[in-house]
Amino acid sequence: MNAVNLIGNLTRDPELRYSQNGTAIASCNIAVQRRFKNQNGEYESDFINIKAFSKTAELLAEHFRKGSKLGVTGNIQTGSYENQQGQRVYTTDVVVENLTFIERKTSDSGGFEQRQGNYSQTNQNANTSGSFSGRSIDISDDDLPF
Numbered sequence: 001m002n003a004v005n006l007i008g009n010l011t012r013d014p015e016l017r018y019s020q021n022g023t024a025i026a027s028c029n030i031a032v033q034r035r036f037k038n039q040n041g042e043y044e045s046d047f048i049n050i051k052a053f054s055k056t057a058e059l060l061a062e063h064f065r066k067g068s069k070l071g072v073t074g075n076i077q078t079g080s081y082e083n084q085q086g087q088r089v090y091t092t093d094v095v096v097e098n099l100t101f102i103e104r105k106t107s108d109s110g111g112f113e114q115r116q117g118n119y120s121q122t123n124q125n126a127n128t129s130g131s132f133s134g135r136s137i138d139i140s141d142d143d144l145p146f
Contacts, residue, residue: 002075004094007102008032010068011047016061026057026063030072041108049130050074052096060099 014028031045034095038044050072052060074096083089 003074004076005033005046006030006043006050006094008048008069008072009100010064010070012066014052014057014061014064016057024054024057024061026060027053028060030070030094048092049093050096051077051093052099056096056099058094063101064111069102071098071102073098073100074098098136 002112008030011029014026016024016026017025028050030048032048034044034046036043070096074094077093077095079091079093080088081091082110086111
């Protein structure tokens, strides 16, 4: 079984590109806070690469920015490539199957807007849609780890 569930904040804006056959591909990183504190009494985070395809990729790139909190369900995919120096580079990514809107920063209010709903991509060619409803909550930029 290869299943991953994550909740965290984007560390940068998603990068959207298109393959030669026109499939949308979005990639970004998500910071996931660990459940325990270190010796200094602080929480540490893991920084995980995520990739999304097709409609999920377009949705991720359109609605999320650095600092946005989201939930991701997917699977781990490993790969490798040869860099310009001829060295083998190994990669590990979480491929997004379900994307959950938890909250996202709104540009006009300076606060956050709560988003409830999720977006599912059962396969790369599926036509699916998300449903959203929201309410405002107060969180300052100082509350974010980025």
